[in-house]
Amino acid sequence: MVLVAQELPLMCLMLLLLCRESGVGAQPGQGFTLQQPQPKVTVAAGETLTLNCIASGIAGPGPVMWLKGWGSGNKTVYDQKNEDPSSRVTRAVPESDTDFTILIKNVQPEDMGTYYCVKFVRGSTGEDEVFRRGSGTEVSVQAKPSPPLVSGPEQRARPGQPVPFTCTAGGFFPDKIGVKWFKNSNPLGAQPPQVTEWKMKTYNMSSSAVVTLQKDDVRSQLTCEVTHSTLPAPLPGSYQLSRVLRVPPSIEVRAEPSPAEVNKTVTFTCLVKEFYPAEVSISWLENGTEIKGQNLSRPLELPLGLFELRSRVEVQATEEKNGSTITCTVVHDAQAPASSSAVLLISNPTQGGLSNEFQMDKGGNLRSSLLLLGMGILLEKGLLGGLLFFLFKRMNRKASEMLPYPAPPQFPAPAARSQGLATASSDV
Ligand SMILES: *[C@@H]1O[C@H](CO)[C@@H](O)[C@H](O)[C@H]1NC(C)=O
Numbered sequence: 290m291v292l293v294a295q296e297l298p299l300m301c302l303m304l305l306l307l308c309r310e311s312g313v314g315a316q317p318g319q320g321f322t323l324q325q326p327q328p329k330v331t332v333a334a335g336e337t338l339t340l341n342c343i344a345s346g347i348a349g350p351g352p353v354m355w356l357k358g359w360g361s362g363n364k365t366v367y368d369q370k371n372e373d374p375s376s377r378v379t380r381a382v383p384e385s386d387t388d389f390t391i392l393i394k395n396v397q398p399e400d401m402g403t404y405y406c407v408k409f410v411r412g413s414t415g416e417d418e419v420f421r422r423g424s425g426t427e428v429s430v431q432a433k434p435s436p437p438l439v440s441g442p443e444q445r446a447r448p449g450q451p452v453p454f455t456c457t458a459g460g461f462f463p464d465k466i467g468v469k470w471f472k473n474s475n476p477l478g479a480q481p482p483q484v485t486e487w488k489m490k491t492y493n494m495s496s497s498a499v500v501t502l503q504k505d506d507v508r509s510q511l512t513c514e515v516t517h518s519t520l521p522a523p524l525p526g527s528y529q530l531s532r533v534l535r536v537p538p539s540i541e542v543r544a545e546p547s548p549a550e551v552n553k554t555v556t557f558t559c560l561v562k563e564f565y566p567a568e569v570s571i572s573w574l575e576n577g578t579e580i581k582g583q584n585l586s587r588p589l590e591l592p593l594g595l596f597e598l599r600s601r602v603e604v605q606a607t608e609e610k611n612g613s614t615i616t617c618t619v620v621h622d623a624q625a626p627a628s629s630s631a632v633l634l635i636s637n638p639t640q641g642g643l644s645n646e647f648q649m650d651k652g653g654n655l656r657s658s659l660l661l662l663g664m665g666i667l668l669e670k671g672l673l674g675g676l677l678f679f680l681f682k683r684m685n686r687k688a689s690e691m692l693p694y695p696a697p698p699q700f701p702a703p704a705a706r707s708q709g710l711a712t713a714s715s716d717v
């Protein structure tokens with residue numbers, strides 16, 4: 290009977306009822322109908338859902354109820370004879386015998402389903418039995434996605450390294466969602482988001498993008514923007530690229546003055562430039578043994594957000610320290626140490642110009658340069674051979690005392706050479 294009523298128009302049902310009951314006379318239930326005028330309702334999560342139900346005609350004693358679903362798994366949403374004042378379900382017109390419209394506060398995605406307005410009457414066994422039901426209202430609850438969350442790798446990465454980022458948002462319905470990525474205000478390419486069913490009737494999404502970091506990204510921001518039918522405007526989530534960026538410093542050591550006069554003080558300055566984050570520690574070594582230096586300040590922030598730090602050490606230019614290697618070692622952000630060195634040079638008061646040619650440590654190969662030079666000279670100036678060989682031996686010995694070897698001197702042109710060599714030979 291009930292199934293038939295569902296299929297046939299109302300008029301037909303009325304006719305059927307009249308036919309069957311004609312001759313029996315007016316009885317309870319004659320012409321009784323329950324009307325649910327809303328076949329479908331869409332409501333946003335958190336709002337109040339209104340479900341309309343109007344009864345007309347006369348029926349026997351028994352409550353009107355609202356059920357969610359039919360058959361096994363139905364749930365009683367409202368029971369006229371068992372009202373719960375603490376429930377989020379209330380009557381629109383309390384106590385009415387015809388208007389059974391209900392209001393459901395703070396609707397959630399799990400409230401989705403088909404709701405039936407049902408009239409029960411007491412059956413022969415004394416139990417309430419289904420007498421009539423409305424045609425059902427299908428409720429869909431639209432849920433906003435949670436604000437997108439952008440996550441990056443655990444480890445920092447250097448400029449030039451491609452780094453994957455993930456954007457997630459959840460709890461939305463329906464499942465159609467748009468995701469856009471930006472670095473600062475520039476759009477980034479990304480795969481379409483992956484949408485997965487989450488709790489009952491809601492979805493989660495995950496989107497990935499790869500960003501190649503740059504040195505000047507300390508102040509850059511990554512944005513993931515979500516668009517959904519429930520949102521009046523795109524919903525952004527952001528990530529500061531400084532959280533994953535590591536820019537290793539460049540390191541340079543300068544000696545001042547160089548060369549220095551004997552027993553004067555030489556100041557070695559270590560310039561640690563353009564690094565991020567700011568965590569650095571600097572130590573100094575003199576021929577491999579630690580010496581005490583002093584940082585000139587805390588790291589200074591440069592306009593692009595990178596840092597710079599200077600450290601200084603003073604060394605007494607005693608004669609035996611000539612050729613000592615002074616090394617600045619930098620540990621940046623718990624990474625492997627990096628270093629740079631300069632050589633302490635003491636000018637020879639009697640030698641003047643020549644020693645000026647010896648500059649900072651460039652890891653040169655003085656020994657082989659001198660060997661070639663010496664051979665060239667021997668061939669060119671046979672007469673001076675003996676003297677030059679002696680000089681070569683002398684210089685070679687000096688060079689081997691220095692570690693590492695300084696760059697080869699720029700020897701003067703052949704005409705001037707004999708003069709320079711004569712000067713060098715004067716202190717033999
Ligand atoms: C609702 O569910 C109960 C228990 O599962 C069942 O006994 C009852 O017949 C169902 N009612 C309807 C109207 O489907």
Ligand SMILES: *[C@@H]1O[C@H](CO)[C@@H](O)[C@H](O)[C@H]1NC(C)=O
Pocket residue numbers: 551552
């Ligand atoms: C440098 O100092 C040392 C020790 O103090 C001294 O013996 C030497 O004569 C000094 N040399 C010069 C050139 O002043």
Ligand SMILES: *[C@@H]1O[C@H](CO)[C@@H](O)[C@H](O)[C@H]1NC(C)=O
Pocket residue numbers: 551608611612634635636637638640643644647687688691
């Ligand atoms: C120090 O070493 C440089 C290079 O080896 C040399 O030219 C200079 O004469 C040396 N100075 C002294 C004072 O020995």
